Amino acid sequence: MIRNAVCICLLLCSLNCALSQQPWSYVDTLSTLGSRAQILESQKEDNAEEIKTIQESAKPLSLDKLQDYAQRLLESSHLLKTGVKLGADGNVTVSKQCIDDTTYFLTSIISGQQWALKMFDSFGKPSSGILQLELNWFGSYDECIAVRAPYTEVNQTTDPGKIQFKGQYCTAVLPFSPEGAATPASPMPSIGVQLGICLPNSCSAKDMVLLLNNALDEIVNITGFKIAFQFSNLTSRCQNEDLEYDTKAIAAIVVGTIFGLLLVIGTLYDFMFVQMPKWAQTADEDDGNLNSNQEANGTMNIKYRHSDENTPLIGETKTSIDNNSMEPGVCGKALLSFSAYSNGLKILSTKQPKGSLRCIHGIRFFSMTWVILGHTLVFSIGNLENFTTYFPPLLKRFTFQAISNATVSVDTFFTLSGLLISYLTLKELKKTEGKLNWFMFYFHRYWRLTPPYMLLLLLYVPLFPYLANGPAWPQQGIEPNHCESWWTNLLYINNLVKVKEGCMGWSWYLANDMQFYILCPLLIVPFFYSKFIGLAVSMVFLLTTTISAGAVSAAYSMAPGLAATPMDMGGANASANATASTASMDFFLKYYITPWCRMGPYIVGIMVGYYLYVTELRFRWSKLFVAGGWAVSTASALAVLYGLYDDAQGNPVSVDTAAFYNAVNRTVWGVCVCWVIVACIGGYGGPVNAILSWKALIPLSRLTYCAYLIHPIVMYAIYYAQIKPIAFTDSLFVYYFFAHLVASYLLAFVLSLMFESPMMGLESVIFKRKRRN
Numbered sequence: 001m002i003r004n005a006v007c008i009c010l011l012l013c014s015l016n017c018a019l020s021q022q023p024w025s026y027v028d029t030l031s032t033l034g035s036r037a038q039i040l041e042s043q044k045e046d047n048a049e050e051i052k053t054i055q056e057s058a059k060p061l062s063l064d065k066l067q068d069y070a071q072r073l074l075e076s077s078h079l080l081k082t083g084v085k086l087g088a089d090g091n092v093t094v095s096k097q098c099i100d101d102t103t104y105f106l107t108s109i110i111s112g113q114q115w116a117l118k119m120f121d122s123f124g125k126p127s128s129g130i131l132q133l134e135l136n137w138f139g140s141y142d143e144c145i146a147v148r149a150p151y152t153e154v155n156q157t158t159d160p161g162k163i164q165f166k167g168q169y170c171t172a173v174l175p176f177s178p179e180g181a182a183t184p185a186s187p188m189p190s191i192g193v194q195l196g197i198c199l200p201n202s203c204s205a206k207d208m209v210l211l212l213n214n215a216l217d218e219i220v221n222i223t224g225f226k227i228a229f230q231f232s233n234l235t236s237r238c239q240n241e242d243l244e245y246d247t248k249a250i251a252a253i254v255v256g257t258i259f260g261l262l263l264v265i266g267t268l269y270d271f272m273f274v275q276m277p278k279w280a281q282t283a284d285e286d287d288g289n290l291n292s293n294q295e296a297n298g299t300m301n302i303k304y305r306h307s308d309e310n311t312p313l314i315g316e317t318k319t320s321i322d323n324n325s326m327e328p329g330v331c332g333k334a335l336l337s338f339s340a341y342s343n344g345l346k347i348l349s350t351k352q353p354k355g356s357l358r359c360i361h362g363i364r365f366f367s368m369t370w371v372i373l374g375h376t377l378v379f380s381i382g383n384l385e386n387f388t389t390y391f392p393p394l395l396k397r398f399t400f401q402a403i404s405n406a407t408v409s410v411d412t413f414f415t416l417s418g419l420l421i422s423y424l425t426l427k428e429l430k431k432t433e434g435k436l437n438w439f440m441f442y443f444h445r446y447w448r449l450t451p452p453y454m455l456l457l458l459l460y461v462p463l464f465p466y467l468a469n470g471p472a473w474p475q476q477g478i479e480p481n482h483c484e485s486w487w488t489n490l491l492y493i494n495n496l497v498k499v500k501e502g503c504m505g506w507s508w509y510l511a512n513d514m515q516f517y518i519l520c521p522l523l524i525v526p527f528f529y530s531k532f533i534g535l536a537v538s539m540v541f542l543l544t545t546t547i548s549a550g551a552v553s554a555a556y557s558m559a560p561g562l563a564a565t566p567m568d569m570g571g572a573n574a575s576a577n578a579t580a581s582t583a584s585m586d587f588f589l590k591y592y593i594t595p596w597c598r599m600g601p602y603i604v605g606i607m608v609g610y611y612l613y614v615t616e617l618r619f620r621w622s623k624l625f626v627a628g629g630w631a632v633s634t635a636s637a638l639a640v641l642y643g644l645y646d647d648a649q650g651n652p653v654s655v656d657t658a659a660f661y662n663a664v665n666r667t668v669w670g671v672c673v674c675w676v677i678v679a680c681i682g683g684y685g686g687p688v689n690a691i692l693s694w695k696a697l698i699p700l701s702r703l704t705y706c707a708y709l710i711h712p713i714v715m716y717a718i719y720y721a722q723i724k725p726i727a728f729t730d731s732l733f734v735y736y737f738f739a740h741l742v743a744s745y746l747l748a749f750v751l752s753l754m755f756e757s758p759m760m761g762l763e764s765v766i767f768k769r770k771r772r773n
Contacts, residue, residue, distance in 0.1 A: 067109060067110050067112075070106045070107075070110050071110050073215065074107070074110075094203075094210050095202065095203070095204070097200075097202040098202045098204070098207045098211075101164065101165045101202045102199075102200060104149065104152065104164060104165075104200075105119060108149070115148065115149055115150070118146075118147060119198045121143065122139050122141075122143040122144035122167070122169075122196075122198045123139045123196060123197050124139035124194075124196035124197070125137060129385075129386070136194065136383070136384075136725035137194075137195070137196060138171075138472065138723065138725065139169075141169050141239075141470055141471040143198075144167040144169040144198035145166070145169055145239075146167065147167030147198065148163050148166055148167075149164040149200070150162065151163055151164045152164055166200075167199075167200075167201070168201035168203065168241070169197075169239045169241075169471055170196075170197050170199050170205065170236070170238040170239065171194055171197070171236065171237060171238075171471065171472075172194070172195045172197055172209065173194050173195075173236050174195065196471055201241070203238070204238065205236050205238045208236060208238060209236050212236075239469060239475060241469065243466060243469075246462070248462035248482075252459050252462040252463050259754050259755065262758070263340050263754055263758075266335045266336060266339045266340070266758070267338070267339045269336065270335075274328075274342075275341065330765060333761075333765045334761075334762060334765050337762050337764075337765060343758070344749075344753060346757065347703065347749065349698070349699070350698045352695075352698065357612075357677065357681060358692075359676070359677055359685065359693050360416060360701070361692070361700075362692030362693060362694060362697045363673065364413075364701045364704050365700045365704060367704075368409075368704045368708060370406050371406070371708065372711050372740050372741050373403060374403055374406035374407070375712060375740075376715065376737045377394075377403065379715040379716065380726060380736070383472060384725065384726055384728055385724075385726060386727045386728060390728050396649055398642065401641055401642045401648065402641050402642070404644075404648070405641050405644065407562055408640060408665070408666060408669040410509055411598070411601040411669050411670055412669070413513070414512070414516070414601040414602045415601040415674060417513055417517070418516070418601070418603060418604065419606070419612070419674065419677065421517065421605075421606070421609065422527070422605065422606040422610055423609035423613050425441075425524050426524060426527060426610060426613040427613060430528075438521070440767070442517075444763070445514070445517055447759065447763050448760065449514070449705070450490070451755055451756070452705070452706060452709065452751060454489070455754075455755045456709050456751060456755070457489060457503060460713055461477065461483045461503065464477055464478060464713070467717055468720070469721075470722065471723060473720050480500070480501045480502070480503075483503035483504075485497075485501050488503075489503050489504065489507055489511075493511060494508065494511050495508040495512055495593040495594065495595070496594070499589055504709075504712075506708075506712050508593040511593075512593070512598055515595045520602075522537065523538050524606060527606075527610045527613075531614075534610060535607070538606060538607050541599065542604070544596070545600050546600060546663050548596040548597055549591065549596075549597040549662055549663045552590055552591050552597055553591060553659040553662040554655055554656065554659035556587075556590060556591075557583065557658075558583065558586060558587045558591060558659070559647075559652070559658060560653060560657070560665075562584075562587060562588065597662075600664075600667030601666055604667060604670040608677070608678060611678070612681065619682055620682075621682065626679065626684045629675055633671070633672040634672075636668050636671070637672040639668075643661070643665075644661075676688065676692075680692060700745060702752070703745055703749055706748035706751040707748035709748075710747050710751055711744035714743050714747060718736075718739070718743075
């Protein structure tokens with residue numbers, strides 16, 4: 001059977017060895033980042049004998065030898081003859097059509113048929129680096145699926161005009177451990193052989209595993225070569241070239257189509273009833289005929305004011321209409337909310353009102369690029385051919401510390417959120433004499449974040465399996481359990497409930513940010529009435545989160561960072577592996593995504609927002625104070641980023657030192673970010689302020705939220721669509737980073753036009769109507 005031929009290819013000419021090529025969720029990837037390299041190294045030592053056996057067996061196979069083995073397999077295989085595999089737990093049957101097609105394939109190899117040789121040629125084959133686990137050999141996906149076996153009657157002539165079967169690409173995993181899957185303590189699978197093979201499309205993944213394991217037995221009998229492991233049913237799979245759309249995917253397409261139609265209709269309405277009359281009016285002004293034509297046309301000239309840092313926190317985007325123009329009704333305004341033209345102009349506008357916190361745009365954009373830079377490497381890990389030779393040395397570079405500690409980029413966003421909410425809310429409280437519509441305070445925030453978030457989730461989860469294909473493409477999807485826990489995302493509790501089964505794992509940040517927002521009035525309102533009470537409340541919150549972070553870190557002996565060496569690595573054995581992996585998982589689940597450990601920068605932002613509110617953005621500092629502030633903030637930021645360099649060299653810090661670092665590093669980073677903001681606002685930023693306040697960064701800043709939502713999906717799509725494993729070099733890594741950055745922001749612009757901007761416009765229409773009534 002094909003299974004037997006696959007086995008020959010596996011043992012004598014191909015062996016595709018790797019970490020199980022199952023798709024990795026965001027949680028699995030991040031939670032094993034610190035321990036992955038160490039565990040792989042220890043597993044390589046534990047399985048040294050098996051790896052050596054693979055290396056010795058990976059020899060070229062001549063055509064004569066291949067045909068001889070195929071003939072002997074056909075003669076000796078009980079499974080090929082009967083379709084039944086005898087076992088202690090009962091007999092297992094392979095489908096008859098699969099048996100017939102596989103037998104046809106092997107007989108065609110023996111007779112030298114070109115299509116059969118191409119089919120066999122598409123199997124994965126070994127290259128150098130086996131001892132370094134560079135063994136992700138996919139074979140030729142395109143060559144496999146292009147195979148068309150000519151139709152043949154049993155033992156009769158073939159008819160080239162008909163097709164017996166098509167080639168079907170499959171991956172078969174041969175684990176070195178009996179289970180070949182993740183332990184309860186870790187999602188990291190044991191290493192094992194992964195073979196890219198080509199089967200008739202009449203065979204299922206279950207058929208493939210039965211055939212391959214049977215072929216292993218036959219190979220032992222034919223060659224005397226001893227194999228102590230079997231292919232896994234858990235991780236072996238076949239790619240369906242003609243994957244049919246299921247009900248969820250069809251529903252997602254319908255929803256996407258509806259929004260697309262609204263976008264088109266809204267844009268056309270805008271052009272026909274707003275923009276074209278306005279352009280005509282402008283032309284008439286130039287011709288000196290404005291008054292007469294205005295009376296004749298009755299045009300409407302609508303102007304939108306784009307929201308910014310000075311826009312009231314709970315207010316709506318104001319719409320002004322010329323006195324001499326016709327005002328559209330509610331339906332017209334709702335359609336205008338979907339206008340790609342008007343929304344595009346607002347997004348791309350670089351205009352900012354006087355008093356805006358301009359430097360925040362640059363900080364927001366550069367922080368997003370930093371996130372994408374770190375994720376470019378992290379998301380590639382599951383498909384890296386040279387992980388063991390590229391990644392560990394990379395972690396030890398001094399210059400790389402800014403990437404391995406890039407997790408503080410998220411704390412920059414927490415700091416910005418706290419600062420802006422504090423500053424804007426206090427201004428609103430002053431304007432309304434302490435009265436605030438708290439329902440709108442929370443509703444506006446929820447409405448601002450949720451529609452693009454949930455609509456993207458609705459499209460991404462059902463449709464991702466259909467976006468591309470390839471040897472590693474996850475046709476079952478990326479997300480655990482197909483996002484059955486989506487309701488935790490809707491309620492913004494996915495960082496606390498069903499975390500391991502969470503959907504869009506990177507949205508843990510949104511959950512934290514929403515939770516902080518819910519609590520922020522407890523810190524902001526006291527500032528409005530008393531500076532001292534406000535400071536006292538904020539310091540209590542800050543002290544609580546600092547102690548919580550340190551205590552959690554010390555209790556679980558955590559390393560000082562996601563990419564740092566686990567504190568209890570201990571040795572190269574299964575127990576040590578489980579300990580290291582558990583330590584990495586604990587860091588992510590119990591510290592990294594929990595609000596009580598991450599609120600520090602947000603609180604700092606609230607306090608600095610109060611300072612900006614009190615000073616009304618006008619303050620004077622001495623040159624000595626400015627110089628000292630820049631020196632201290634720069635030194636502190638460098639300590640946060642590069643202070644773990646010795647740990648990266650294999651000299652782990654003590655548990656207490658790690659606990660102290662984990663307790664204060666993110667808050668310190670927030671203080672450094674706040675210094676930059678305040679210094680730039682006060683005119684003490686110099687060239688830093690010139691860069692951060694560059695007008696070109698304003699539109700990119702507006703797209704940051706949508707870029708954050710969509711950039712992991714872009715990376716998943718690019719990495720999993722590769723037909724060969726990626727061998728990273730520094731230059732290729734940089735190239736992928738820029739590719740991800742550009743693609744993410746382009747798609748973020750589309751996402752904002754389709755979902756984000758229209759929902760903000762609808763909020764304005766709905767609540768303005770309510771006020772009138």
